[in-house]
Amino acid sequence: MTASTKRSINQVGVIGLGKVGELVAGLLTDSGFKVSGYDASPRPGLRFETAELDVSDAAALREALRGVDAVVSCLPYDRNIEVAEAAAAVGCHYFDLTEDVPTTQRVIELAAQTPGVAFVPQCGLAPGLIGIVGASLAKGFDEIRSIELKVGALPQNPTGLLGYAFNWSAEGVVNEYLNDCEVLRSGRRQMVPAMEEKERVVIGGIELEAALTSGGLGTMCQTYEGRVQRLDYKTLRYPGHFDQMHFLFDELGLRECRDEVGRILVKAKPPVNDDIVYLHAAVEGIKNGQPFRENHVRGYLPVEIPDGQGEVRSWRAISWTTASAAVAVVELVAEGALPQEGFVRQEDITLDDLHATQAGRRFADYGKIA
Structure with a gap:
């Protein structure tokens, strides 16, 4: 229109x-x-x-x-x-x-x-686009066993043990790492600790790790409670990242120093222009009468957009x-x-x-x- x-x-x-x-x-x-x-x-x-x-x-x-x-x-x-x-x-x-x-x-x-x-x-992106993708995949299933949603905003060329760059709000990232996460387990809503349930993920030959973080599901747990056995959102990072964050927050006792940690992290890992956003959604269940897993996987790179003024x-x-x-x-x-x-x-x-x-x-x- x-x-x-x-x-x-x-x-x-x-x-x-x-x-x-x-x-x-x-x-x-x-x-x-x-x-x-x-x-x-x-x-x-x-x-x-x-x-x-x-x-x-x-x-x-x-x-x-x-x-x-x-x-x-x-x-x-x-x-x-x-x-x-x-x-x-x-x-x-x-x-x-x-x-x-x-x-x-x-x-x-x-x-x-x-x-x-x-x-x-x-x-x-999360919540937002990833939920739209996951829900759209789920509509094609007769029965849904699990909805797994993952997003990672990462540097294309990581360095150091964190392998990260703060291209997004440091305050938001710290909250995602520390606030409890709402999930569905056995069809019921539960609150579980963030940065747990790590798993290995490979996208386009790049090895990543994923762990639970808060807020990425929006209202999806309420929407799918009783209809889906397992639903969760995980953040994608390069391998070893979450071990370092556990060291920072737990061994150094900085869970109550969110603002200070945010400033330290941005100074240590400032933004980069060569970033990539990974999006990974998967739904498992019964589709057309047969067990099936459907994936939607993307890797978004920087793009050039006209500014409306000839540039x-x-x-x-x-x-x-x-x-x-x-x-x-x-x-x-x-x-x-x-x-x-x-x-x-x-x-x-x-x-x-x-x-x-x-x-x-x-x-x-x-x-x-x-």
Whole structure:
């Protein structure tokens, strides 16, 4: 759909113009939305309108959202609730990238209290795209024994014992490693420790390890409880990574020093441009009357995206995959392919619908493992 007048969403506010937020705003512009970008610091020279905004100023935040049909929060997880509450107060659709469980619980509460507005959190990679892939695979099965979901955002050329680079929020990564994880075991929801149940994974000849981390499933455990025997989300890393993190958090006793650990890790392993995002989803069960396992495996590399001003810019894999997933979901709500009010789960989105959007078609074209 190209005519913006047929959409329920025409003007979108993007709050937080960092590594991902700037690209979210740019891709929304490419998809025909009028975009207003907001950041704590001046961001002149971008191809959409920008303004400074302090999200802790509730009155200013609400005033900014009164001028848009929807808002996408690209802020750190601990600032999203403020934006969600402001969206509920003024009646605009809400989207975010959070993996934080308490944030999503508050968004669910707001969705139940706010008629006529869609609340769609967890629109990134995990939760987000990986859940869309897993749920879409599961739809083809008569009976489902297990859904295994894994994502890893890694340097292509790792060094050192950690084999890692902090291209994503250090605060978010530390939370994923330390917060307990919701899983399904024997069809029932359970909370289990993070960084456990390690397993070996090989993708395109590259050996990786995977371990449980928190937040990546979003609402899937609730959705599939009683229907699936085993469901979990694991983060992919290079071999040995989780042993080093156990040493850091447990032997050095730093579990209660999250902010300090985050600063140390970013300084030790700063971002890189040559990254890769691995996505691995597998469903086992009965399909067409026979036992079967179906895999969806991708390895996404940095891509070049026109900036709308005659230039082409290279974007890290973690940035473009996250931004494209989020913008695709905004497109689907705007075009009526998803509900226009209430809480929208990522697992209610089909991969085919996501691929049909302007932003989401990149996932259909890129990343296949030879």
